[in-house]
Amino acid sequence: MKPKTKRLITLSSSLFLFGVGCIILFYNLRGNLVFFYSPTELLEKSDVNSQKVRLGGMVKKESIFKEMVLQDNFKIQKITFVITDFENEIQVNYKGILPDLFKEGQGVVVEGNYEDNLFNAINVLAKHDENYMPPELKDLNLEASN
Amino acid sequence: MLEVKSIYLNRNKKQILSNFSLILKKKTMVLLLGENGAGKSSLLDTIVGLIKPQSGEVLFDGQTLEEIETQKKKYFTYIPHEICLRDSFSIAENIDIWLNLHSIKLNTKQISKKLEVFDLQNIKDQLVRNLSHGQKKKVSLTKLLFSNSKLWIMDEPINGLDKKSVQILNSICTQHIKEDGSVLFTSHIYPKFKITKKVLLKKFCNKKLYKNSFDSWGKL
């Protein structure tokens, strides 16, 4: 075999391997590197019981209920709210301090266990969207939409 | 047998060889003589294809290095100045590994016969890390005896050898030349070998190269 053909074969085969690897990787990566699941995805997943998962979506309007409970002689805020992706909803329970950006109609990611249609959150992270605007403009927008 | 055609070689920003040519015929022993840093080892490394020269080519029996790439060991045997032995193995095991690399099969009798040439038979089970430098050198020279190739290339073979071993090496080489072989080796001193041809390598102090590189950089 001539060196030239040999080089051609090695180069083409390595390119082929690389391409196949990329295809396999990206085909499977799509669903895997997600930081959180939406309520619809979580409901479809069957094997999430007793496993730590992250759930993300919008906080449904007028679904937040806060009450103070006594736990280990400390007063702790207990919050229940509903996370929605406008198709499905999941109820979330959480005890602890909320981030500042946690508001109705805002994006949120909660971390915890999902059992029997109830999500027990250990951690609540506020998700910020890509919109930046001054408060006055926000009010204007709201008025316009109303 | 070996033809070196006008080699130009730069290394570490220095020009080592410029337009170097060499023809090695059958039944000849060629000595490359030169002071330290003259580029003897670099030349040998170029010949066996470890370093790519800037220009020029090396032919073994009329074939380029690329053409004989996988069969290099059939054309020449090269003993570099490094001792290519693994420390944690004995001499016999090292020789065995080397023979396997060349796919040569010999029985133990033949091996021990060849080990006796350099008086290594008694210490053949010793680990290489316990040997002295001269002994290691002898082991690496013993590899020549096992090889089937006609061309022997050695880098500083007499360095660190005692008088007796040098004579043995001389007799081996003469024997090899009688059998249609040829030898190319380097040294910084002139040994009492039956040398057919002597090539003197001068240490280059070619400042032109740097000036050229300055030109490509523009003026200072």
Added chain:
Amino acid sequence: MFTKFANPNYFLKISDKIYYPCFLSSIVLFFISLYFSFFASPPDYLQGETVRIMYVHVPCAWLSLSTYSIMAICSFFSIVFKHTLADIIARACAPVGACFTLATLITGSIWGKPTWGTWWVWDARLTSELVLFFIYLGHIFISNAYDDRRKGDRNAAILTLVGIVNLPIIKWSVDWWNTLHQPASISKFSSPSIDDSMLIPLFLMFFSFLLFFTSLLILRIKSEIVVRKIEIIELNNN
């Protein structure tokens, strides 16, 4: 034309002319954009005053990516054409890029604590940016590790070219996967989802950073060229 610019001396001549205007205007722009970002821009409707961190964070992130792409192009040229200037530029870029990446990570995590409620999450965007930081560090260490400069340059170039797979991952990670990090606000050219009053300080800051980066790069390249010239002179005299 290309060879003309690739000549270090011609490059030096041009860069000398560019350097001072670049540096001065970057300083002036920096103060203007500082004024804009602190006083002349409104707080965000949600984040409040925290939004001002963005004016440092986003330019740093953009520059960390673009610095790496400059390095990758230079590495390609240095491997294929073996040109010295490409090596020099890549070597000059690496620490600057590493600093931008570090600044991105730090400002991002300062912003993340009040907004998200956490300093750090292992989300795709953040992790890939961290990987970028490690690649920068690897480049710096490799290029300085060898006694022979050119060997270090070559190996660092290999590392840079392999690490280029990370760039698209950083850029599009927010679109490919659900991440905590918000998607890009300015990628859509038609209508950026940032209000104009916030867009102005952002772009001002970006240009001031860009000019600062250019002047820093010119300075580093100049010193690197001088070092190499000294090396050649030393070789010549021996």
Added chain:
Amino acid sequence: MKNFEILVKRELKILFVSVKHILSYSSFFLLVFLLFAFSVGPNLKILSSIYLPILFMIILFSLILTSENFIDEDFKNGCFKELQFLGFSPEQIFLAKSFSMFSSIIFSNFFLIPLTSLLFGINFSATITVFYIFLLSSPTLVLLSLISALFSLQIKRNKFIQFIIVMPFFIPIVIFASSTDIFNYENSNNENFLILFGFFLITLPISIIIGKLLIKETNQ
């Protein structure tokens, strides 16, 4: 192809005759595992949940620490050079080295994984899944760590450079390897396995090309 066979035989002989590579690897492995087990305490539920991340972190670190051994000696005593001028191409040398490294960790982990999984309270079927993951991810890790060892071959100053180079490329593999759910292997989707395989396919050609470049560079 025959050349490659010879090379692999040599590497395997070196590996299994002097068992120091395997011994150093497995002793480090066991030591760290035991330390983890002692520090976490006898709570099997916690232990079994952290088994996979610990396993891959330890494999990673022991690979980085031992990868040098596979190349350093050959490089220092000149065997690297010898193999090249005997006609073995750098790609072959790189592949043979990685094969010997791979077989060394396969050999030692064949005993170590069941042992440690017993210690950490992992049931039999989960252990088999761990084996699958290990088999799919370790070739990639081996190739990468060998590349890093080649990178730092001529560096005398700081060996810790290896960690920094290798870190960004190791992270994704370790993430996907250790995020696999070994207990519900039957129910969960096996995307992670395919992802690890994809990583291997991507790493193989790239690392061969880079390994070739780096090995050629050692001659300079």
